[in-house]
Amino acid sequence: MTVDEPSGTKPTDSDALALPSHTGGLAGSGALDRLVDTARTYAQASTAENTNKAYAADWKHFARWCRLKGTQPLPPSPEMIGLYLTDLAAPQRKTPALSVSTIDRRLSGLVWNYAQRGFTLDRKDRHIAAIMAGIKRTHARPPVQKEAILPDDIRAMVATLPHDLRGLRxxxxxLIGYAGGLRRSEIVSLNVGKDNTLDSGGWIEILDDGAVLTLNAKTGWREVEIGRGSSDQTCPVHALEQWLHFAKIDFGPVFVRTSRDGKRALDTRLNNKHVARLIKATVLKSGIRAELPEAERLALFSGHSLRAGHASAKVTRRDRFRVNLTKAAGL
Known part of the structure; x- marks a missing residue:
């Protein structure tokens, strides 16, 4: 028996779906096994992969906190969770306090984890709601407005990159993120073809006039068109074609890791943190907003900066690429 899953509780969410107890002779015969496996896949796909990882980490942190306090995470106790949230906002030791948004996310993670285990945690319970309201009133700060990346900025940023395979990627x-106004998660979830892999968040289609991206976004499926640019140096479609060619990618994830020497593409898909780090690194190297201290410059730009300057071109027209927004965006 472990502290994370006390005796008598339901298993983790990856194993939460099992054969019904009344299947009789069908159980274990394979008649329902395929459906159970498929149901587990659908259950895992109900939330994004990054969200699943974050929620799993939330539960692990809370279970460890409970162990240190001499209590158990199950069944849910609104009073205990209220104390947990308090400790996150005002820790007694030298541990730094978490931001309000992170605490709220941790609470959402607990609600989700309890639901997977067959329990209900009511966020509106007074022991939770009152404490969260107090945390927000005491510690909440207005969000930092991220700066939009402008045409001159993006050209300066790409100019800082080396001319090896990693730099091309x-x-x-x-360029693709800027021209398409994409979220960083949308960029790294792209596949070369439709449904190449289970973790695909969309795919690309390269045409004579540009590329069409089909994305499974937060608001549902959408298509984004990216026209060809004014020159090969800043054309996102040309860069995409060159990357796929030299990386020898014709299946699976579009954007993958490279070898240490930056000369060989690997099989592992990049995560969205790479995009955020890439933006910050090239902002610093390019000298954008150089009049500000480095910490302030880094705080002004994030993965959202690629999509803050303009809206992407949603494909709602019968004739694609009638208006080339890539050239209109300065590329």
Missing amino acids: DRTIL
Whole structure:
């Protein structure tokens, strides 16, 4: 028996779906096994992969906190969770306090984890709601407005990248993300073809006039068109074609890791943190907003900066690429 899953509780969410107890002779015969496996896949796909990882980490942190306090995470106790949230906002030791948004996310993670285990945690319970309201009133700060990346900025940023395979990949990420107004998660979830892999968040289609991206976004499926640019140096479609060619990618994830020497593409898909780090690194190297201290410059730009300057071109027209927004965006 472990502290994370006390005796008598339901198993973790990856194993939460099992054969019904009344299947009789069918159980274990394979008649329902395939459906159970498929149901587990659908259950895991109900939330994004990064969200699943974050929620799993939330539960692990809370279970460890309970162990240190001499209590158990199950069944849910609103009073105990209220104390947990208090400790996150005002820790007694030298541990730094978490931001209000992170605490709120941790609470959402607990609600989700309890639901997977067959319990209900009511966020509106007074022991939770009152404490969260007090935390927000005491510690909440207005969000830092991220700066939009402008045409001169993106050109300066891509100019800082080396001319090896890794540099070509990162140049493509910046140009595609900027021209399409994409979220960083949308960029790294792209596949070469439709449904190549289970973790695909969309795919690309390269045409004579540009590329069409089909994305499974937060608001549902959408298509984004990216026209060809004014020159090969800043054309996102040309960069994409060059990356796929030299990286020898014709299946699976578009953007993958490279070898240490930056000369060989690997099989592992990049995560969205790479895009954020790439933006910050190239902002610093390019000298954008150089009049500000480095910490302030880094705080002004994030993965959202690629999509803050303009809206992407949603494909709602019968004739694609009638208006080339890539050239209109300065590329």
